[in-house]
Amino acid sequence: MQNSLNPLKSTQVAILLGSVMVAVAVLMHGGIIKLGKPTQPQQAAPTAAQPAAPQQAKTEADIVKGLKSLAGQLKLDQGKFDSCLDSGNKASLVQADLDEGSKAGVNGTPAFFINGRLISGAVPFEQFKSVIEEELSGSAAGSVQRETVGNGDLPSLGKASAKVTLVEFSDYQCPFCARHFTQTEQQLNKEYIDTGKVKFYYRDFPLPQIHPGAQKSAEAARCAGDQNKYWEYHDLVFQNQQNIF
Numbered sequence: 001m002q003n004s005l006n007p008l009k010s011t012q013v014a015i016l017l018g019s020v021m022v023a024v025a026v027l028m029h030g031g032i033i034k035l036g037k038p039t040q041p042q043q044a045a046p047t048a049a050q051p052a053a054p055q056q057a058k059t060e061a062d063i064v065k066g067l068k069s070l071a072g073q074l075k076l077d078q079g080k081f082d083s084c085l086d087s088g089n090k091a092s093l094v095q096a097d098l099d100e101g102s103k104a105g106v107n108g109t110p111a112f113f114i115n116g117r118l119i120s121g122a123v124p125f126e127q128f129k130s131v132i133e134e135e136l137s138g139s140a141a142g143s144v145q146r147e148t149v150g151n152g153d154l155p156s157l158g159k160a161s162a163k164v165t166l167v168e169f170s171d172y173q174c175p176f177c178a179r180h181f182t183q184t185e186q187q188l189n190k191e192y193i194d195t196g197k198v199k200f201y202y203r204d205f206p207l208p209q210i211h212p213g214a215q216k217s218a219e220a221a222r223c224a225g226d227q228n229k230y231w232e233y234h235d236l237v238f239q240n241q242q243n244i245f
Helices: 007-029 060-073 078-087 091-103 125-137 175-193 214-225 230-239
Strands: 111-114 117-120 164-170 198-204
Touching: 060 078, 060 214, 060 230, 078 214, 091 198, 091 214, 111 125, 117 125, 125 164, 125 175, 164 175, 175 198, 175 230, 214 230
Parallel strands: 164 198
Antiparallel strands: 111 117, 111 164
């Protein structure tokens, strides 16, 4: 005797088959399953939400070109400046700063000596203020360690007879040096250097292993100094650090 079909089971099978057919149709239409010859997927166009590709590091030739353009902004004698920078005549002076800084214990930039007292790193203004005020008042402890550091050959800022001497060893391509220039140096100028309490000297400490443009930048600033524009050029390099390097 032949068994009759169960209506309930027949309905369930029909529903299941229908669902499968619908799913296959959706997948085919949506590009997930494709029949026929495979095609290469198209690369999605970049959108605003995607991060920009990192910029390639500039070559030394690119950096030198940027340094020379700053001389134009200051209206220096371009030929004289370019000749000075290309000659490498300032390299020995930069090396002299580097050697003396190393002997004094500098192993990174920026580094500062306030009457021989070492401050390492781009520290907040308040830390400079604390040390400077101790030096002005004569209240520094006798046990404070001091290093003998020369002032170098670059022009100073501030009053020559100021009681406190601040010497900075720095690298023009160093981001922390730029941060000090932007966040702290202006306040030091306003409160201590411009008021005659502190005299300030900048000395070169390029780190070419990680900052390939630092050496030529130091030489360039000295070339600008030959035309009495050292500090103006010094400021421009830090202000345009990202564009140059």
